Amino acid sequence: MCGKSRVRPEAYYGWALASIGDANADGIPDLLIGAPTYNFEFPIYPNTADVVSGSTGALLQHFDAGLYPQDSYGKAVAGVGDVNLDGLPDFAIGSPYSSLVELRAGEAGKYC
């Protein structure tokens, strides 16, 4: 999924930010942005994390995840380098209320 990054104040978009390296090979470091929405009564927005271009702000990769709407997926994010040695930066996304950390590999062809 590619396009303009989304801004949803109710989603706590930007609660966590991390530089993950140059995901789309344009020479500019890119960002991983967490949106760990949690509203225990009305979980309207899913917990998400986005990879966005550091040069244009365009959405490069999007993750809807979390086992439960209340697990705060994206409350903690980090670049972890190129763990699988494929030349693309990899990253971690935490879900503190599920006690999980998801390791995501950057994927060729996913980026704009």
Ligand SMILES: [Ca+2]
């Ligand atoms: Ca880049």
Ligand SMILES: [Ca+2]
């Ligand atoms: Ca990699």
